Amino acid sequence: MTYIGDKLDWAQFGGIKGSSITHYLIEFINFIQYNLDLLIPHAVIVAFIDYSKAFNRISHTVVIKILNDMGVLSWLITIVIGFLKERELIVRFQGLHFARKSLPAGSPQGTRLGLLIFLILINFAGHKDIKTR
Numbered sequence: 001m002t003y004i005g006d007k008l009d010w011a012q013f014g015g016i017k018g019s020s021i022t023h024y025l026i027e028f029i030n031f032i033q034y035n036l037d038l039l040i041p042h043a044v045i046v047a048f049i050d051y052s053k054a055f056n057r058i059s060h061t062v063v064i065k066i067l068n069d070m071g072v073l074s075w076l077i078t079i080v081i082g083f084l085k086e087r088e089l090i091v092r093f094q095g096l097h098f099a100r101k102s103l104p105a106g107s108p109q110g111t112r113l114g115l116l117i118f119l120i121l122i123n124f125a126g127h128k129d130i131k132t133r
Contacts, residue, residue, distance in 0.1 A: 007070050008123050056106045060084045063117055066124050083113055
């Protein structure tokens with residue numbers, strides 16, 4: 001966060017110390033009320049996006065490009081690359097072990113760096129200048 005905190009959207013509430021979904025809901029309701037209370041009321045259109053499988057879809061290439069574009073130091077990018085590369089999936093079920101599968105995308109769930117990588121990617125979602133391929 002020391003190197004990128006000032007580049008993240010100020011309205012990002014997820015995974016940020018000292019904020020929660022409650023903070024977001026307050027901001028969201030305030031936004032709706034503000035627009036409805038204007039002298040000429042504005043319509044408020046809401047889209048909810050389910051990110052439940054998003055950790056499994058994180059493109060490593062896109063994340064590294066975004067970090068580079070943010071001006072993150074090369075030694076820190078090298079650490080992130082090491083964190084993401086050569087990930088494998090091993091399924092264990094009722095004592096059986098299935099073949100290892102390579103995971104060319106995604107980020108480990110339950111880790112601080114995994115969450116930060118996800119927040120960085122979401123921060124730049126919809127930006128026209130980020131190429132995904």
